[in-house]
Amino acid sequence: MLSPTGERLLRQLADGRFHSGERLATALGLSRSAIWKQIHKLQTLGLDIQAVSGRGYRLAQPLERLDEEAILTALDPELPRPRIEIHTCLPSTNTYLLHQMAEDGGASVCLAETQTAGKGRLGRRWVSPFGCNIYLSLSWRFADASLSAGLSLAVGVAIVRALSGMGFPQLALKWPNDVLWQGRKLAGVLIEAVSEYQGGCKVVVGVGLNLWLPAKAAQAIDQPWVDAYTILGRIPPRNLTVARLLNHLLPLLIHYERGGLEPWLGEWRRWNCVLGRPVRVVQGKEQFDATAVDVTREGLLRLIDLQGRERLLAAGDVKLRLQGDGHGTADRQR
Incomplete structure (x- = not known):
């Protein structure tokens, strides 16, 4: 977890510039030794903090924290406003929403700066360094529980639509839930559903999107991966990217009950890299x-x-x- 002192230190470092240990110590009212210990704690969260003798400390990349107001401002005004929760740290955004889904319908969105037990298919771990990427879960209710079976394919199409509109080239979909770039994984989808006694189901759509993966965090990934920085040469604004994703995911969930997967299949086939292989x-x-x-x-x-x-x-x-x-x-x- 991020302590109040760690939070204050991170705000000082967020601009990506060098800050001397002496100035940081003065700003936070700590000793230089205490600053070093706090830097180490931040590094354990996956933050890439560089230490250079004579210059001080800096983040390898400037840090844009997730912000509800910024996300809502960039959201399509024609869409109903979802409930948005932003957490500094969670075990898993999917698990959180599975237990927190509101009873009054509508969409709930959960975002975290980092996950300690990020979830993937087959019980595998999603690497989640602090403040680098997007860890997003979106909850919805369906009256027909069977609809969740093919939902990950439609979600993949929605993600590709959003990212293509932001300038991402050469994207492809791998059945059932991967977004690839030149054969390397950029994003993944995890659908979890809980049946209700009335016959419907609670569905949580989890999306993990790599914007920038620090080298140390990337060592824990055992398959070909890619991030937005590699593809675009820059890191897209995180809050804007979240809004763009929601601009496509929310209409999908709103209309999916009526049409199911079939209206999405033609586009999925065009984006896929599996069929015929x-x-x-x-x-x-x-x-x-x-x-x-x-x-x-x-x-x-x-x-x-x-x-x-x-x-x-x-x-x-x-x-x-x-x-x-x-x-x-x-x-x-x-």
Whole structure:
């Protein structure tokens, strides 16, 4: 967690410029030794703080903190205003919303500067250094619980629409929930649903988007990854990026109950990098090679295996590896 002293120190460093230990100590009313200890604590949150003799300390990149007012200002005025909560640190934004979903309907948004147990598919960890990226969860209720099955594909399309509008080139979608750039993972989606006794369900849409990954944090990622800084040569404003994502995700959820996945499938097929490709499927102890053929209206992946048999895959506990392109990735960080 970020202590009050750590918060004050981070505000001093947020501009990305060098600040001497002596000046920081004077500003915060601490000793230089105490400043060093606070710097170390900030580094444990994933912050890339550089220390240069004779110059002091600085963040490797300026820090833009998440801000509700800035997000709402950039949100499409035609959209209903969601409830937005911003946390300094959470175990997981998805887990938080699963337990905090309001009873009066509408959308709730949870954002965190860092996650200590960021969640991905198959129980894997999403690397979440402080203040660098976007860790966003959005809750909604559906009367028809079956709609959540193919939702991750539509969410992927919404994310690509938002990022393409911000100048991101050459994006692709990998079934069931990855946004790729040149075979490297830029963003991931995690859908979690809880059935209700009336027959509906609570759904939480989790989105992790890499804007800038410090080298030390990136060491924990065991698959090809990419961030916005690598693609664009700059870090997009975080609050604006959140608003752009919500400008596409909120209309999706509002209209999804009526149309389901089918209206999104044509666009998903255009963005996908899976169909027509050889793939390797790992499902529990079973592993087989096949060719990806299509996706169904329910979001299932249709395959033809090496024996010519048709198989249908639900996302579930399945890993999908693209074969033969040099960019094959196991579904690790999600």
